[in-house]
Amino acid sequence: xxxxxxxxxxxxxxxxxxxxxxxxxxxxxxxxxxxxxxxxxxxxxxxxxxxxxxxxxxxxxxxxxxxxxxxxxxxxxxxxxxxxxxxxxxxxxxxxxxxxxxxxxxxxxxxxxxxxxxxxxxxxxxxxxxxxxxxxxxxxxxxxxxxxxxxxxxxxxxxxxxxxxxxxxxxxxxxxxxxxxxxxxxxxxxxxxxxxxxxxxxxxxxxxxxxxxxxxxxxxxxxxxxxxxxxxxxxxxxx
Numbered sequence: 626x627x628x629x630x631x632x633x634x635x636x637x638x639x640x641x642x643x644x645x646x647x648x649x650x651x652x653x654x655x656x657x658x659x660x661x662x663x664x665x666x667x668x669x670x671x672x673x674x675x676x677x678x679x680x681x682x683x684x685x686x687x688x689x690x691x692x693x694x695x696x697x698x699x700x701x702x703x704x705x706x707x708x709x710x711x712x713x714x715x716x717x718x719x720x721x722x723x724x725x726x727x728x729x730x731x732x733x734x735x736x737x738x739x740x741x742x743x744x745x746x747x748x749x750x751x752x753x754x755x756x757x758x759x760x761x762x763x764x765x766x767x768x769x770x771x772x773x774x775x776x777x778x779x780x781x782x783x784x785x786x787x788x789x790x791x792x793x794x795x796x797x798x799x800x801x802x803x804x805x806x807x808x809x810x811x812x813x814x815x816x817x818x819x820x821x822x823x824x825x826x827x828x829x830x831x832x833x834x835x836x837x838x839x840x841x842x843x844x845x846x847x848x849x850x851x852x853x854x855x856x857x858x859x860x861x862x863x864x
Contacts, residue, residue, distance in 0.1 A: 628654060628655045628656070628855070629655065629682065629683060629684045629707050629708070629855070630655065630656040630657070630658055630679075630680050630682075630683045630684065631651060631655050631656070631657045631658065631683070631684045631685075631686060631851075631855065632658045632660050632675070632679050632683045632684065632685050632686070633647070633648070633657065633658070633659050633660065633686045633687075633688075633691070634660050634661075634662060634675065634685070634686070634687040634688070634690075634691030634692070634694050634695055635659070635661065635662065635688060635689070635690075635691045636688050636689025636690050636691055636713070636838075637662075637689055637690045637746065637777075637780050637781075637784070638743075638746060638765070638768060638769040638772050638776075638777060638780065639688075639689075639765070639768050639772075640661065640768050640771065640772070641659040642764065642767075642768060643688065643768070643838070643840055643841060644659065644688075644840055645844075646840065646841075646844030646845070646847075646848060647840055647844065647847060647848050647851060650848040650852070651848065651851060651852065651855070654852075654855075655684075655855060658678070658679065658680075658683075660675045660678060660679070662690055662691060662694055662780060662783070663772070663776045663779065663780075664779070665779065665783065666778075666779050666782040666783055666786070667782070667783055667786050667787075668693060668694055668697040668783050668786070668787045668788070669697060669701075670783075671694050671697075671783060672694055672697040672698045672701060673701075675694065675698060676698060676701075676702055676705070679705070681705060682705055682706075682707055683705065683706065683707065684706070684707050684708045684709070684710075684855060685698060685699070685706050685708070685709045685710070686709070686710035686712065686851065687709075687710070687711060687712065687714065688712035688713050688714065688840060689712075689713050689714055689811075689812075689837075690714075690780060690783070690784060691712075691714070692711045692712055692713070692714025692715075693714055693715070693716075693784070693787055693790070695709060695711065695714075696711070696714075696716060696790040696793050696794070697787075697788070697790070697793075699793055699797065699799075700788075700790065700793045703796070703797075703798075703799075706799055707799060707800075707859060708799045708800040708801065708854065708855070708857065708859070709797065709799055709800075709801050709802075710801070710802045710803075710804060710851060710854055711801070711802070711803050711804070711820065712803075712804040712805075712839065712840065712847070713804065713805060713806060713809055713811070713812055713837050713838070713839060714812060714820075715812050715816055715820075716789065716790040716791050716793070716794050716820055716823070717789055717790075717791065717816075718787050718788060718789045719784060719785055719787065724785040727781045727784065727785055730742050730745055730746070730777075730781065731777075731778050731781050731782070734774035734777045734778050734781075735774060735778060737774070739769070739770065739773070739774050739777070742769075742774070742777060743765075743766050743769045743770070746769065747762055747765045747766065747769070748810065748811070749761070749762055750810055751808075751809065751810030751811045751836050751837040751838075752808065752810075752835075752836035752837065752838060752842060753806060753807070753808040753834055753835050753836040753842055753843075754808065755834055756834075756835070756836060756838075756842045761838060761841055761842070764841070765838075791823060794820060794823040794824045795823050795824070795825075797824045797825065797827070798825070799859070800826075800828075800854065800857040800858070800859060801824050801826070801827040801828065802827070802828045802829075802830055802850060802851070802853075802854040803817050803820050803821040803824070803827055803828070803829050803830065804817075804830045804832065804839060804847060804850055804851075805817035805829070805830070805831055805832065805839070806831075806832045806834075806835030806836045806837060806838070806839040806842060806843070807831055807832060807833050807834075807835065807836075808835065808836040809835070809836050809837040809839075810836060810837060811836075811837040812837065814831065817829060817831075828854070828857075830850040832846050832847060832850070833846075834846070835847075
């Protein structure tokens, strides 16, 4: 049986560089497809676009905003997803306060103040103490500048408007891995533990030397976890 294509969806303001190590590693054995989140101002629109690109059946891995898109893909096309990995993400929607707090940054982006936006969105305190924060922040700024203000506005709007996906998690029947950096300051470990508890037979992988960017902070550990997940049998135990 041929191996499944792995579709990887990135976080806010990130391109394929956020998965560089994992693409390099996993592409030795699997077809790997990078799916951007740059089209549409709703998660539904982004998910629909990715579904037009993706093969008829595929494994799915999403990080941050990409994990939220992955849950929307699963909600609407579960029969096409063979397995799912949720990395440094959340199934819960923006609170009204968080949604409102995005508005000044959307205005700033439209006004040409993208450096201010990046300063807000990139928080080195969310990373592990042992991470090379200077290099990581540089890379994140590079990706954010390349994305630009128009894409930021679309992505911020999609985050504001996203649905609660906890019911989606409860219905998952595919092999699932939930990956979290031990020091994640954006989506803490307790939130990932809660997500894993909602999903039948989900495997929680805590990456010790990482914060909210485990694919960059501890790339080998994440690659190893994803490789184990890709090898897991497709048929889960009976309840």
